Amino acid sequence: MNKVLFFAHLRDAVGEEFLRLDAAGKSVGELKAELAANYDLPKMDSVMTAVNEEFAQDDEVIQDGDEIAFIPPVSGG
Numbered sequence: 001m002n003k004v005l006f007f008a009h010l011r012d013a014v015g016e017e018f019l020r021l022d023a024a025g026k027s028v029g030e031l032k033a034e035l036a037a038n039y040d041l042p043k044m045d046s047v048m049t050a051v052n053e054e055f056a057q058d059d060e061v062i063q064d065g066d067e068i069a070f071i072p073p074v075s076g077g
Helices: 009-014 028-039
Strands: 002-006 018-021 048-051 054-056 067-071
Touching: 002 009, 009 028, 028 048, 028 067
Parallel strands: 002 067
Antiparallel strands: 002 018, 048 054, 048 067
């Protein structure tokens, strides 16, 4: 099982701060695509991803027990 955390507008779109999913064996990119389709998440291609608190690329494979965080770009002044 994996804990998947969402920040900013992604949290609002999903309606939860985190989900528990079985993502082991999937790449980060595959998980992004699956979540985008299931939760109608916008602009997942520009979202930063961290696996176990370290930034990860879309081709990184998720292991059982990994914690994945999706962090959208932030703008402000």
